[in-house]
Amino acid sequence: MSELMIEASTRETYGKTLVELGKENKDIIVLDADLSPSTMTRLFAREFPDHFFDCGLEEQNMIGIAAGLAASGKTVFASTFAVFAACRCFDQVRMCLSQPKLNVKIVATHGGITAGEDGTSHQAIEDLALYCSFPGFTVIVPADAIEAAEAIKVAANTYGPFYIRLSRPKTPLVYSEGYHFTLGKAVTMREGKDITIIAMGIMVAKAMEASLPLARQGIGCRIINMPTLKPLDEEAIVRAASETGAIVVAEEHLAHGGLGSRVAQVIAKEKPVPMEFVNLKDRYALSGKAEELLERYGLTAKAIEEAVRSVIQKK
Amino acid sequence: MENTELKEMANKLRRHVIIMTATAGSGHPGGSLSAADIITALYFKVMRHNPGNPQWQDRDRFILSKGHAAPVLYAALAESGYFPIEELRTLRKLDSRLQGHTDRNLTPGVEMSAGSLGMGLSFAIGVALAARLNAKDYWTYVLLGDGECQEGQTWEAALSAAHFRLDNLTAIVDRNRIQLTGWTRDIMNLEPLSLKWQAFGWHVIEINGHDFNQILTALEEARKIKSQPTVVIAHTIKGKGVSFMENNPAFHGKAPTLEEAERALKELERRELR
Numbered sequence: 001m002s003e004l005m006i007e008a009s010t011r012e013t014y015g016k017t018l019v020e021l022g023k024e025n026k027d028i029i030v031l032d033a034d035l036s037p038s039t040m041t042r043l044f045a046r047e048f049p050d051h052f053f054d055c056g057l058e059e060q061n062m063i064g065i066a067a068g069l070a071a072s073g074k075t076v077f078a079s080t081f082a083v084f085a086a087c088r089c090f091d092q093v094r095m096c097l098s099q100p101k102l103n104v105k106i107v108a109t110h111g112g113i114t115a116g117e118d119g120t121s122h123q124a125i126e127d128l129a130l131y132c133s134f135p136g137f138t139v140i141v142p143a144d145a146i147e148a149a150e151a152i153k154v155a156a157n158t159y160g161p162f163y164i165r166l167s168r169p170k171t172p173l174v175y176s177e178g179y180h181f182t183l184g185k186a187v188t189m190r191e192g193k194d195i196t197i198i199a200m201g202i203m204v205a206k207a208m209e210a211s212l213p214l215a216r217q218g219i220g221c222r223i224i225n226m227p228t229l230k231p232l233d234e235e236a237i238v239r240a241a242s243e244t245g246a247i248v249v250a251e252e253h254l255a256h257g258g259l260g261s262r263v264a265q266v267i268a269k270e271k272p273v274p275m276e277f278v279n280l281k282d283r284y285a286l287s288g289k290a291e292e293l294l295e296r297y298g299l300t301a302k303a304i305e306e307a308v309r310s311v312i313q314k315k
Numbered sequence: 316m317e318n319t320e321l322k323e324m325a326n327k328l329r330r331h332v333i334i335m336t337a338t339a340g341s342g343h344p345g346g347s348l349s350a351a352d353i354i355t356a357l358y359f360k361v362m363r364h365n366p367g368n369p370q371w372q373d374r375d376r377f378i379l380s381k382g383h384a385a386p387v388l389y390a391a392l393a394e395s396g397y398f399p400i401e402e403l404r405t406l407r408k409l410d411s412r413l414q415g416h417t418d419r420n421l422t423p424g425v426e427m428s429a430g431s432l433g434m435g436l437s438f439a440i441g442v443a444l445a446a447r448l449n450a451k452d453y454w455t456y457v458l459l460g461d462g463e464c465q466e467g468q469t470w471e472a473a474l475s476a477a478h479f480r481l482d483n484l485t486a487i488v489d490r491n492r493i494q495l496t497g498w499t500r501d502i503m504n505l506e507p508l509s510l511k512w513q514a515f516g517w518h519v520i521e522i523n524g525h526d527f528n529q530i531l532t533a534l535e536e537a538r539k540i541k542s543q544p545t546v547v548i549a550h551t552i553k554g555k556g557v558s559f560m561e562n563n564p565a566f567h568g569k570a571p572t573l574e575e576a577e578r579a580l581k582e583l584e585r586r587e588l589r
Contacts (some may be wrong), residue, residue: 029448053444053479061437061471068441071419071426073372074448092468095431096438100419 005282007170010143011109014166015040017152018077022048028156029069031078033059038111038168040081043203055233059084060092066104075103075156081115082108082124082165090130092187097161097309098134104162105155106131111141111165113280113297114202114290125280126152129257132230133165135159138162138183139230141259143249144173150181158183165201169290172205174225185226186236192220195312196240196247197304198225200259202249203278211303220310228260239269245315248307274314276307316359318527324394325355329401329556330583331390337576339407342415344350345566346460347387349491349524356530357456358391366396369423376442380435381489382461383414383568389413389422396423397440431468435459436486440476443484454538455484462494465503470515476544477516485537486517486546489524491553495567507516512546524549556583 016060022028022044036042045052055062059080066078079085085108097104108127115123115195133140138160148166155162174189189204190211199207204206206224222244225234241247247267249260260277267275273305278299285297294300316324328351336342354377357366360417362375379388386406393400405411410422416430427438439457446453446478463469476484490508491501499505510521518540524528530549553567554560557579560571571579 051448052355055475056478058468058471058475060434060468061440061475064434064437064468065444065475067427068438068443070441071438072445074440074445090449091431092434093435095428096434100428100558294480 001240006173008173009170010145010166011038011040011168012147012150013145013255014107014109015043017149019047020043020053021153025075026051027074027155029053029074029076031061031062031066031076031082033057035080038081039107041079049100053309055213061091063089064096064187067102070102070104071100072272073257077105077107077306079107079109081122082111082127083122085163086124086127086130094134095172098137101136101160103159105164107152107164107305109164109166110168111292112167112201112250113285113299115168116290116293117287120284123285125254125256125285126251127165128229129261132257132262134161136161137230138228140164140228141201141225142166143225144171144175145203146173146175146179147179147181149296150179150228154181154183167202170298171202174204174208177216181227184233185233186233187225187227189225190221193220193244195308196221196222196224198226198237198240198242198247198259199250200229200262201252203252203299206301207250207304209301210308214305219308219312226259232262232266234270237263237266238307242268246274246280246311248276248304248311249297250304253279255279255281271275271315274311276311278307280304296314317392321355321359321527324535326349326556326583326586327353327394328387328390329581331393332386333541333557333571333579333583335403335406336570337389337573338404340570341407342386342412342570343383343578344386344571345493345553345560345563346381346489346491347384348555348557348560349460349553350381350384351387351555352525353458353487353489353530353549355385356389356527356534358395359549360531362394362533363453366424370399373451373453374515376426376439376455378435378439378442378455378457379429381432381463382429382455383506384458385413385417385472387416388417392422392424395424397540419548426580431469432460432463436469436476439484439486440472440481443481444479446483456484457484459486461488461490461492461499461505461508464488464505465509473512473515473517480542482541484544485534488543488546488548489551490548491551491563493553493562493567497564507548509548512548516543516545518545520545521548521550524551525555526532556586558582569582
């Protein structure tokens with residue numbers, strides 16, 4: 001897997017990208033809730049101390065402050081861990097950002113079980129279901145640091161509320177410099193005619209890894225990276241179903257409400273084909289190292305490979 | 316406006332509230348009536364605003380955190396000229412711009428979508444910070460309910476407004492002592508409320524929220540306080556102006572029947588004649 005060995009941190013990329021954006025646009029304001037060394041907003045805070053506000057451990061208050069700033073013309077980035085951004089602030093995001101469609105970008109780090117050793121309280125596994133449920137929200141999960149930088153810039157320049165989920169650990173690069181992210185568009189990472197694997201976030205690299213042994217056995221996998229969960233690229237999904245006849249969805253999220261549910265809804269309505277899902281089942285995860293947890297809870301290349309073999313028999 | 320005119324306007328807003336909620340058949344008259352004098356003072360005396368240009372950048376901001384008092388805000392906006400007075404009768408009706416709780420997308424002059432309590436002070440902090448960042452001299456006012464002070468987020472915001480030294484922000488607590496199911500002291504005691512705000516770093520002024528001299532003096536004093544935000548705890552009477560609504564928790568979230576509305580309007584008209 002030499003092509004996937006280079007790793008980079010999506011959250012460090014976030015901090016650096018914020019600094020770039022801050023130089024271009026003086027109306028960018030960044031908020032954090034006492035996690036700036038972890039979310040990496042401190043890189044921005046050091047550069048632009050007057051445009052950074054630490055809201056302390058007041059995540060709900062932070063959302064309201066973000067809304068007030070945005071209602072006054074600012075482009076606001078607000079960061080904390082994904083679990084707090086989603087679960088703790090649900091009503092605040094609903095009333096202060098989603099309903100009034102304000103220009104606030106929630107960039108949340110430590111998404112998924114790869115938050116790791118801190119355990120259940122710090123592992124956001126329902127965040128995408130919650131954010132996708134908000135009318136008018138744009139929801140993005142970048143596949144790597146390069147896509148993260150691109151998506152953050154697009155968010156800064158696109159009016160409206162965004163949720164962008166980043167990871168705690170460094171993650172493999174699946175793109176090279178020069179990659180161009182298009183909001184709401186799926187990206188075909190690899191062509192194949194027998195089945196399509198639709199993945200997001202860290203599962204994109206794993207899907208690519210899974211496709212290699214399958215290719216050796218003559219199973220051609222189309223791999224689609226779906227960085228924008230909402231609005232969803234329905235056309236790419238329908239085309240994949242029509243052209244390959246079976247779909248596996250892989251995501252670091254609970255089975256319900258995330259990418260798998262959203263893709264299945266499109267498939268059920270537009271082009272029913274056999275589907276399989278690689279995701280977290282209906283339970284919380286334990287403390288452990290990121291890789292150990294991915295192994296324990298079945299978010300591996302091997303699991304994707306097995307899902308492909310299973311669903312392809314139903315074609 | 317002189318105080319006598321302000322009193323007349325407040326009375327007019329109260330009559331609108333009665334007609335609006337009775338016509339809608341639902342709504343929250345009690346907390347609208349208690350806040351009528353405060354809102355009258357703000358819209359018809361204190362605030363710099365332009366009904367012809369609701370998005371005017373230099374306008375003073377009024378944020379209604381207790382979103383259930385929407386009827387009295389709508390009445391003030393209509394009387395100010397933000398939209399036609401006849402539109403008040405569409406309150407809560409399908410396709411009306413006047414939603415049951417405030418909606419900043421729909422109603423000219425409404426700054427914040429509210430109704431889920433405890434969020435307005437946070438929003439106001441963002442608005443006041445933006446004034447500082449943009450070197451604007453507009454003032455940010457936010458009206459909280461006293462029951463709303465039971466929400467934890469209110470105190471998160473209280474901490475941070477003081478921390479950010481927001482001396483361009485004035486909070487007003489409509490201390491009518493009643494919430495949906497009864498007296499605040501019985502449901503969840505707030506006292507000593509004044510000491511709580513002081514302890515959180517605020518300049519506190521306590522007034523009779525139905526006395527225009529006191530309201531105006533307090534709001535004037537708030538603008539002179541430096542390096543800290545000010546809260547005006549306005550002691551009010553829930554349902555003020557209508558005998559059978561005053562201090563009656565039943566009218567927190569219940570509209571008057573048409574017959575009750577007629578009685579209420581008669582009482583309010585008599586008051587005006589006095």
